[in-house]
Amino acid sequence: xxxxxxxxxxxxxxxxxxxxxxxxxxxxxxxxxxxxxxxxxxxxxxxxxxxxxxxxxxxxxxxxxxxxxxxxxxxxxxxxxxxxxxxxxxxxxxxxxxxxxxxxxxxxxxxxxxxxxxxxxxxxxxxxxxxxxxxxxxxxxxxxxxxxxxxxxxxxxxxxxxxxxxxxxxxxxxxxxxxxxxxxxxxxxxxxxxxxxxxxxxxxxxxxxxxxxxxxxxxxxxxxxxxxxxxxxxxxxxxxxxxxxxxxxxxxxxxxxxxxxxxxxxxxxxxxxxxxxxxxxxxxxxxxxxxxxxxxxxxxxxxxxxxxxxxxxxxxxxxxxxxxxxxxxxxxxxxxxxxxxxxxxxxxxxxxxxxxxxxxxxxxxxxxxxxxxxxxxxxxxxxxxxxxxxxxxxxxxxxxxxxxxxxxxxxxxxxxxxxxxxxxxxxxxxxxxxxxxxxxxxxxxxxxxxxxxxxxxxxxxx
Amino acid sequence: xxxxxxxxxxxxxxxxxxxxxxxxxxxxxxxxxxxxxxxxxxxxxxxxxxxxxxxxxxxxxxxxxxxxxxxxxxxxxxxxxxxxxxxxxxxxxxxxxxxxxxxxxxxxxxxxxxxxxxxxxxxxxxxxxxxxxxxxxxxxxxxxxxxxxxxxxxxxxxxxxxxxxxxxxxxxxxxxxxxxxxxxxxxxxxxxxxxxxxxxxxxxxxxxxxxxxxxxxxxxxxxxxxxxxxxxxxxxxxxxxxxxxxxxxxxxxxxxxxxxxxxxxxxxxxxxxxxxxxxxxxxxxxxxxxxxxxxxxxxxxxxxxxxxxxxxxxxxxxxxxxxxxxxxxxxxxxxxxxxxxxxxxxxxxxxxxxxxxxxxxxxxxxxxxxxxxxxxxxxxxxxxxxxxxxxxxxxxxxxxxxxxxxxxxxxxxxxxxxxxxxxxxxxxxxxxxxxxxxxxxxxxxxxxxxxxxxxxxxxxxx
Numbered sequence: 015x016x017x018x019x020x021x022x023x024x025x026x027x028x029x030x031x032x033x034x035x036x037x038x039x040x041x042x043x044x045x046x047x048x049x050x051x052x053x054x055x056x057x058x059x060x061x062x063x064x065x066x067x068x069x070x071x072x073x074x075x076x077x078x079x080x081x082x083x084x085x086x087x088x089x090x091x092x093x094x095x096x097x098x099x100x101x102x103x104x105x106x107x108x109x110x111x112x113x114x115x116x117x118x119x120x121x122x123x124x125x126x127x128x129x130x131x132x133x134x135x136x137x138x139x140x141x142x143x144x145x146x147x148x149x150x151x152x153x154x155x156x157x158x159x160x161x162x163x164x165x166x167x168x169x170x171x172x173x174x175x176x177x178x179x180x181x182x183x184x185x186x187x188x189x190x191x192x193x194x195x196x197x198x199x200x201x202x203x204x205x206x207x208x209x210x211x212x213x214x215x216x217x218x219x220x221x222x223x224x225x226x227x228x229x230x231x232x233x234x235x236x237x238x239x240x241x242x243x244x245x246x247x248x249x250x251x252x253x254x255x256x257x258x259x260x261x262x263x264x265x266x267x268x269x270x271x272x273x274x275x276x277x278x279x280x281x282x283x284x285x286x287x288x289x290x291x292x293x294x295x296x297x298x299x300x301x302x303x304x305x306x307x308x309x310x311x312x313x314x315x316x317x318x319x320x321x322x323x324x325x326x327x328x329x330x331x332x333x334x335x336x337x338x339x340x341x342x343x344x345x346x347x348x349x350x351x352x353x354x355x356x357x358x359x360x361x362x363x364x365x366x367x368x369x370x371x372x373x374x375x376x377x378x379x380x381x382x383x384x385x386x387x388x389x390x391x392x393x394x395x396x397x398x399x400x401x402x403x404x405x406x407x408x409x410x411x412x413x414x415x416x417x418x419x420x421x422x423x424x425x426x427x428x429x430x431x432x433x434x435x436x437x438x439x440x441x442x443x444x445x446x447x448x449x450x451x452x453x454x455x456x457x458x459x460x461x462x463x464x465x466x467x468x469x470x471x472x473x474x475x476x
Numbered sequence: 477x478x479x480x481x482x483x484x485x486x487x488x489x490x491x492x493x494x495x496x497x498x499x500x501x502x503x504x505x506x507x508x509x510x511x512x513x514x515x516x517x518x519x520x521x522x523x524x525x526x527x528x529x530x531x532x533x534x535x536x537x538x539x540x541x542x543x544x545x546x547x548x549x550x551x552x553x554x555x556x557x558x559x560x561x562x563x564x565x566x567x568x569x570x571x572x573x574x575x576x577x578x579x580x581x582x583x584x585x586x587x588x589x590x591x592x593x594x595x596x597x598x599x600x601x602x603x604x605x606x607x608x609x610x611x612x613x614x615x616x617x618x619x620x621x622x623x624x625x626x627x628x629x630x631x632x633x634x635x636x637x638x639x640x641x642x643x644x645x646x647x648x649x650x651x652x653x654x655x656x657x658x659x660x661x662x663x664x665x666x667x668x669x670x671x672x673x674x675x676x677x678x679x680x681x682x683x684x685x686x687x688x689x690x691x692x693x694x695x696x697x698x699x700x701x702x703x704x705x706x707x708x709x710x711x712x713x714x715x716x717x718x719x720x721x722x723x724x725x726x727x728x729x730x731x732x733x734x735x736x737x738x739x740x741x742x743x744x745x746x747x748x749x750x751x752x753x754x755x756x757x758x759x760x761x762x763x764x765x766x767x768x769x770x771x772x773x774x775x776x777x778x779x780x781x782x783x784x785x786x787x788x789x790x791x792x793x794x795x796x797x798x799x800x801x802x803x804x805x806x807x808x809x810x811x812x813x814x815x816x817x818x819x820x821x822x823x824x825x826x827x828x829x830x831x832x833x834x835x836x837x838x839x840x841x842x843x844x845x846x847x848x849x850x851x852x853x854x855x856x857x858x859x860x861x862x863x864x865x866x867x868x869x870x871x872x873x874x875x876x877x878x879x880x881x882x883x884x885x886x887x888x889x890x891x892x893x894x895x896x897x898x899x900x901x902x903x904x905x906x907x908x909x910x911x912x913x914x915x916x917x918x919x920x921x922x923x924x925x926x927x928x929x930x931x932x933x934x935x936x937x938x
Contacts, residue, residue, distance in 0.1 A: 036652045038645065038671040040685030043709055047687065051704030053694045060690070085652065098677045106708075144694045151688070152671075155648035156655055183500065186617035187804040190498045190547065192651035193618055209614075211504070212497040215560045223502030225509065226613070228522070228811035231827040232515045232606045242513030246568075247505055257829045282831035332804060341798045342649040349690035365693040367719045369744035 033088045034095050034113075037152040039104060044148050046109040052356050054145035059351040059362060059378050062124070062138035062158060064131070068166070068340030070451030073442060075169045075435060076137055077199040078161030079127040083422050085153055086118055112145070120146050122417040125381075126426055128165075128202050128435030129412060130442060132394040132454045136379035136413070137345065144352060151347045159345050160192060163337035164199035167314070169439060170338065171330055172204030173447040174317040179206035179327045181222060183309065184335030196335045202431045205334075206327075217428055224279075230257040240270050250276035252307055255292070256283065264292055268299040277305035277326065285310060286323050293324035313338050314449055348374045364398075375460075382409040383441070384459075391441045397461040410441075495550045496557050496575075499614040501566060506610050508571040514818050516607035521813040521824065521840050524586070524600035524620060526593070530628070530802030532913030535904060537631045537897060538599055539661040540623030541589040545884050547615055548580055574607070582608050584879040587843075588888055590627075590664050590897030591874060592904060594856040594916045598841035598875070599807065606814060613809045621807050622654060625799035626661035629776070631901065632800065633792055634666030635909040636779040641668035641789045643684060645771065646797030658797045664893045667796075668789075679890055686741070692719040702732050712738035714769055717754070718745065726754055730761040739767035739788065747772060748785050755786035775800050776911055810836045826860075837922075844871040845903070846921075853903050859923040872903075 048054035067074050091099075091113045100110055120142025131137055138154065140147045172180050182200040185193035185208075197213030207220040214221040225243055233239035240253055249271050255263035255278045267275055278296070280288050285308045296304050308320065309329030317328050333339075348367075353360035364376030377398040384393040385408050395409065415423050426434070439446065446455040510516035529536050553561075553575045561572055582604025593599055600616065602609045634642050644662040647655035647670075659667075659675030669682040676683040687705055695701035702715055711733050717725035717740045729737055740758070742750050747770045758766050770782065771791030779790050795801075810829075815822035826838030839860040846855040847870050857871065877885050888896070901908065908917040 033652070035674040035677050036647070036655065037673055038647055038685050039673055039676075039683040040671060040687055042673070043685055043705075043713075044687050044691045047705045047708035048691065048694065050708045051695065051700065053691075053701075053704065056694055058690075058694060095677065098673075102676060102683070104673070104676075104683065144690075148688075148690055151690075152648045152655075153652060156650060156652035159649050160651040160654070185498070185500055186614045186809075187621050187806070188618060189622040189651055189654035189657055190495070190615060190618035191653035192622070193498065193614075195651055209500040209502060211499055211501055211560075211566070214501075214564060214566075215497050215557065221501040221564070221566065223500050223505055225502055225506050226610075227829045227831070228520075228606075228610055228613075229506045229510065229515075231811045231829065232510065232518055232520060232814050233513065238513065242515065243505075243509045246509035246512045251505075256831045259830070282833050284832075332806070336803045341803045342794060344649070344794070347648075349693045352694050367689045367693065368721075369689070369718045370746075371744050 031088060032090060032092050032095060033085045033153055034091045035098070036085075036156065037149060041149050041151055042099070042105045042109065045112070045145050046105045048144055048148070049109060049112060054143060055356045056144050057353040057358065057360065057362065058142065058144040058147050058349055060140040060147045060151070060347055061136050061350045061379065062154060062345050062347050063134050063136055064343055064345045066133050066344070067454055068337075068344070071166065071340065072446045072448070072452055072455040073130045073132065073166075073439075074162060074343060075165040075203050076125045076129045076131050076158070076162055077127055077165035077202050078157040078195070079124065079138075079416065080425060080428065080431070081161065081195060081198070082154060082157040083416060083425065085157055086122070086150065086417070087422070089150065089153065090117060116146070116149070117420060118142065118146055118150065118417075119420040120417070121415070121419070123413050123415050125412050126414060126431065126434055128431035128433075128438065130435075130438045132456060132458050134375070134396060134458050135394055136381050136396060139378065139413070155345055155347050159343045161195055161199040162343040162345065163341055164196045164335065165203040166343065167338035167340065168200040168203035168205055168334060169435065170314040170449065171317055171328075171334065173439070174314040174449060175328055176321065178325065180317075181205065181207050181209065181307075181327060181329045182334055183209040183223075183329045184331035184333075185210045187332040188335035193335065198428065200334055202428060203435055204432065219428070224252045225254050227254065227257045230254065236263055237266050237270060240267055244271050249274050252277040252279050254279045254281065256281050260288060260292065261295060264295050265299070268296065268301045268304070273300040273302075273304070275301055275304045277307050279307045279309060279329075281309045283310075285325075286320055289320070289323040289325050318449055350374065350376050351378050381412040383412060384409055385441065389441065390443055391456050393456050394458045395461060396458060399462060493550060494552060494554050494557060495547045495615055496553045497560070498547075498618065499611060503611050503613055504561070504567045504571065507574070507607055508567045510606055510610070511571060511574060516605060517818045518606050519815040519820065519822065519824065520604065520606040520609050520811055522602040522609045522613070522809055523598050523812045523841065524616060524807050524809050525596050525598055526805055526807045528595050528806070529916055530799075530806070533628065533802070534908045534910070534914055534917040535592045535594065535628075536624060536805060537627040537665055538587045538591045538593050538620070538624055539589055539627035539664050540619040540657070541586065541600075541878065542887060542890065542893070543623065543657060543660070544616060544619040545878060545887060547619055548584070548612065548879070549884070551612065551615065552579060578608070578611070579882060580604065580608055580612065581882040582879070583877070583881070585875050585877050587874050588876060588893065588896055590893035590895075590900065592897075592900045594918060594920050596837070596858060596920050597856055598843050598858060601840065601875070617807055617809050621805045623657050623661040624805040624807065625803055626658045626797065627665040628805065629800035629802065630662040630665035630667055630796060631897065632776040632911065633779055633790075633796065635901070636776040636911060637790055638783065640787065642666070642779075643668060643769075643789060643791045644670040644672070644796055645791045646793035646795075647672045649794040650797035655797065660890065662796055664890060665897055666894070681890070686714045687716050689716065689719045692716065698725055699728050699732060702729055706733050711736050714739040714741050716741045716743065718743050722750060722754065723757060726757050727761070730758065730763045730766070735762040735764075735766070737763055737766045739769050741769045741771060741791075743771050745772075747787075748782055751782070751785040751787050780911055812836065812838050813840050843874040845874060846871055847903065851903065852905055853918050855918050856920045857923060858920060861924055
């Protein structure tokens with residue numbers, strides 16, 4: 015029997031609870047160097063954005079914000095973490111002492127979870143000292159890049175399914191913890207449920223599932239397996255009918271369950287042809303209400319191709335958890351403004367790098383979606399400068415506070431994010447939900463606020 | 477300031493430590509149904525294999541085994557997990573009582589971490605009761621599919637780098653926990669180091685890193701930033717030189733650091749052209765030993781394309797953590813044999829499904845690599861049946877015990893896995909390391925043992 019000593023279990027648990035080392039070595043060396051130079055204490059604004067959407071995609075979906083706020087709250091260095099940093103010489107004693115006291119005390123603003131986004135949308139803003147903000151780069155990007163990639167793929171799938179429920183079942187094809195986050199992100203973007211139990215436990219995502227081929231094979235006959243499943247789970251269950259011969263399995267399934275069998279599942283073969291054949295057979299057997307669930311390497315295109323088939327639900331695995339060709343959202347975290355000097359009241363100045371193919375646009379941003387008279391989004395408006403634009407019925411503000419002085423403000427629920435996503439997607443031009451490749455469905459437009467124009471005349475760094 | 481109450485922290489930690497819900501709903505419903513039918517207690521053999529390699533790949537790399545053994549040890553249901561299952565009605569009372577007592581008591585055998593694999597290689601075998609084995613499906617596949625996908629990509633990258641060190645730095649482009657596993661898998665497959673601190677803490681992977689553009693931008697001038705970094709980290713550090721103008725930055729870098737500056741980093745632009753230009757400039761400035769590190773969306777092809785450039789190290793991010801186009805290894809977990817009846821001494825019979833495009837091959841497997849007189853691998857030999865083949869100098873056995881009666885046997889270290897990978901790759905035909913697309917570099921060949929032939933004559937299920 016496997017046993018873990020209580021001590022080891024406690025140490026593992028404590029280590030797992032801290033997110034402080036889920037970061038890159040260079041953030042700590044930058045911290046050390048900036049503590050020496052004094053730049054560590056300069057008020058700074060970091061921004062998360064994506065230079066582009068994945069190839070051919072018309073929009074992206076922001077996801078992970080809720081998880082991120084938990085992860086920032088758990089970002090503190092315990093004795094074990096500090097001992098590791100000392101033992102390996104990652105940073106010096108002064109930096110370790112600073113880290114021992116570290117808690118994030120800054121402000122976070124950003125797009126709500128479930129919101130759609132476009133190239134250069136300022137998805138998240140962190141305002142803190144340089145030291146406090148620079149430490150969070152990797153953690154913030156890991157959470158947002160992963161979850162947004164999954165939600166962006168999931169949203170296309172639920173659109174393609176056109177109201178038929180999608181079931182997330184890709185856990186086995188991704189890292190065991192990424193699986194939980196994937197289930198959450200898929201639900202945010204309209205999936206009905208997941209196979210992942212931890213996602214049910216942690217986030218309340220509805221979970222579903224009945225049986226695999228192994229269950230049929232461990233019994234002496236398929237009939238034995240069906241009877242066992244029906245006895246345990248009732249007639250509303252879903253029987254897997256493609257272990258041996260589908261037509262025979264469907265016949266036996268209805269024979270043992272009766273015409274009120276809940277559903278059958280097809281997991282192989284030509285699903286379009288097979289769904290038609292099975293529907294006809296079920297109807298002939300009187301099982302007119304028995305549903306058909308299909309689950310074999312589906313992506314948004316395969317789902318769309320089954321639109322005319324008598325399919326009642328789609329189970330989506332690999333393609334969901336791998337972002338359907340775009341497993342990361344390619345968001346970056348850039349310093350866009352910082353205090354002109356170390357003092358707490360020093361004015362912010364925009365900063366930007368000028369690397370050839372990776373330019374960034376300095377200055378703190380506001381963002382809103384411009385809406386036309388019919389309620390359709392026409393542009394992602396990004397305003398650079400200190401003041402937000404005047405309130406306007408034809409603009410929907412996109413940025414809201416998420417943390418103030420290191421404390422989370424009211425947290426949106428996953429259900430609220432789901433509803434926001436539904437509304438945000440419905441507001442986009444209809445071509446957003448076409449699967450064909452194209453550019454972002456609305457353009458990103460920059461506006462320049464008064465204050466920034468003044469700063470810009472001074473050469474962007476006064 | 478963010479504070480988490482000790483209670484909440486303890487609950488989070490306990491929840492994080494259990495891996496029991498990192499599984500699919502259907503595994504628990506299969507458990508419930510098989511407890512009812514009695515099939516739960518049949519001795520069973522499950523096998524992990526991949527039907528194919530990712531498109532165009534010549535070999536795969538097994539990774540995750542070490543992590544998996546820890547995850548199986550932590551697979552037990554605590555009060556919180558059981559309360560969740562009861563509250564949501566996932567399974568009935570009898571099943572919950574069974575789960576409360578669950579510890580894996582079976583045997584696990586398999587390929588060692590770092591070993592190369594091919595289509596249908598029997599990478600892992602779990603022998604246990606059906607109930608004990610079926611519960612582990614998702615966890616086993618999540619760990620092996622993720623880590624093997626990353627290691628398989630990493631191995632191609634280190635081959636392409638031809639001895640120049642590769643640095644893993646993709647944490648920000650994948651789930652925050654997948655990032656840690658990715659760093660581990662990359663190290664296994666020959667990467668020299670990682671940026672991910674948690675991978676250093678948990679697994680002892682060497683960590684490296686110096687600074688980002690934000691560090692330059694938070695200072696008033698690039699010179700200030702370089703001076704701050706040198707003061708904190710010494711002359712052996714790596715200065716990032718592409719924030720504004722590379723030539724000017726290199727000039728300033730050598731001016732402030734002297735000719736014994738450790739390295740400069742290029743993170744944008746045409747790296748081939750830029751590396752040549754910077755090398756010439758460094759040499760002219762007398763900094764002949766200053767190294768050049770390049771880091772911008774590299775994959776194995778980009779690395780190979782830089783072979784002739786004066787580059788000293790490659791930093792690889794996005795393409796590593798996304799498996800360079802193959803983010804999952806597509807391994808499956810199939811029941812291949814089970815007892816003819818529930819008793820503990822009942823003989824095993826092979827089982828296999830017959831789904832149209834996803835057949836499986838029943839029966840317990842042995843595997844070895846056939847080696848020719850020059851020490852080059854010529855085939856992946858899979859023997860179906862109870863007896864291993866006679867020992868033979870021209871075969872290398874691939875399967876070793878990993879757990880017996882639920883207890884891990886001696887665990888290979890990560891360094892041993894690294895060494896095994898180096899040897900296993902060196903043993904393959906040289907074309908394995910060509911980047912061009914092709915089939916598996918050696919064929920998979922089946923042999924049939926005596927006992928199985930007997931069983932097969934009986935119709936595969938006596």
